[in-house]
Amino acid sequence: MLGAVAVLPMLPKLVGTAVAQAQIAPLASWNDGPAKRAILDFVRMTTDLASPSFVPSAERIATFDQDGTLWVEHPMYAQVIYCLDRVPAVVKAKPELAKVPAFETVLSGNREAIANLPPDDLEEILVATLTGMSVDDFEAEAEKWLETAKDPRWKRPYTDLTYLPMQEVLQYLRANGYKTYIVTGGGQDFVRVYADRTYGIPPEQVVGTAAGTKYGYDNAGKPFLTKEPKLLLNDNNAGKPEGIHLMTGRRPYIAFGNSTGDRQMLEYTKAGDGTRMSLLVLHDDAQREYAYGPAQGLPDTKVGAFPQTLYDQAKTQGWTVISMKNDWNRIFAF
């Protein structure tokens, strides 16, 4: 570790310490336990030409859920906060919305009421703030928000709240010929705005919940796409393997998730021929991050639902459970 730190100032274009560490020893933020060993074994078995489980590099697909798997999802998904933050601007443009209950609640600033918005009301907010504008305008708005918005607990931009051990896994898999994809229940276009600079994952490798777009022309006759309030892909639950097929035509060899929304992706991955691996991140570190799901015997939470049945399925089907508390010696790069 001292060696890595000493070398740091000499590395050009260094993106955080994660890169340097990955170059020295893979998965440095992982404790030497069963999860780390299983990942190293999997990569060795699927990339060693002499191994019976060898996978040609073109077929090496790795998929990662985002919220709760690559970055913090509690107490509220970053994208939902984005949508809530956009409400004043949307109401300003359409004043009649101020009288609609969902918008009234958000404008009231009542945190508890906002946190408990009924699903239909929340959907109304999401549709109003995520559709109806051009693809380029949406990207510019999201970009602006990401530059200034901060998580209330760590007082840092949301894109800082990625898990260092998972960043190391992304880098390690890529260094071994794996193509890394995000497969998120969140908005495909939203995640694409920051996925490249945050995870090194380009927009074409982000699969997410997607609204349709509509082709049209501006006043000067220039073509552009408008985000439509029409759900094309609900990239949750069964929608994850369906979305992966739509976007890649392949079955992943390794997949990471952390909640019931990832269940089918993990099943589907693990059930493929040859050596496949599914991993489940368990949020059991209340001190350094959060503890929810079976770790605390908690009931299903709104965010990151992880019932006991999911844990049991992991054990039965041979998925690897990652304990944030025991498997990770660091959580964040900061």
Add this chain to the structure above:
Amino acid sequence: MLGAVAVLPMLPKLVGTAVAQAQIAPLASWNDGPAKRAILDFVRMTTDLASPSFVPSAERIATFDQDGTLWVEHPMYAQVIYCLDRVPAVVKAKPELAKVPAFETVLSGNREAIANLPPDDLEEILVATLTGMSVDDFEAEAEKWLETAKDPRWKRPYTDLTYLPMQEVLQYLRANGYKTYIVTGGGQDFVRVYADRTYGIPPEQVVGTAAGTKYGYDNAGKPFLTKEPKLLLNDNNAGKPEGIHLMTGRRPYIAFGNSTGDRQMLEYTKAGDGTRMSLLVLHDDAQREYAYGPAQGLPDTKVGAFPQTLYDQAKTQGWTVISMKNDWNRIFAF
């Protein structure tokens, strides 16, 4: 050229002469005319770091229509022939279909009646032959067909009927950091079966008309996806830029098409910031391939409709028209 031929036997894993030619002189099957020069200029301008039009490699996206742009589409799309060929097996599995007019026509073997199937009847055939089976079974069926089916004019597998000059463009763009995509009105899953070995384009870089899939379990509890008779993306006309956005989140820098179904993709590409290029293949070589569209003053054909308005738009908006007759010194590798 003598040099290239002499070197051939020494090159390992050589995929046709196209590769060797591309290594020696790019676009060797192109005559030295305006189309070839425009492509070479475009690549130089967008890849030279010193050029004001330089494009970072991650953003270098090239999109290609398939039927009529990368391979022969006349007199009937290969995929439609596949569907027609599948009819006996489908009727065998569901004998009640034998009485349905669309299937009756196909089973009759009456070539003229089959060629003139009403659109609704044809759609019935496509749905019955392309959906309702698992993704894996579909792939195996299509694979089997491709191995044996032959084009009636050239008596060769359909995958041999790709245009050598376009294969050279694919290779040349990739050698210059471009990611090449097929953007086809044809079935996404169908084209994925052969795109990699035929064009070097992996399944995740095929955007096409896509049916939804449905996640489920077989009797042994193993998860699999079934192709559903539910249209998710009609990748024609405005559906092309919409599909490109869905699958990549980017606007292409260069796009190739040959019919009205490509109009919006070509407009959209050309209208982007910086230096962009749109190209239109004109089928004007009745002897070596086919002549249709404005080249022959023909009315709109069922396959590869290319009205005069498309030609006019190419001229107005600065798209490059590729004359198969004048721009290509060879059409096929065989």
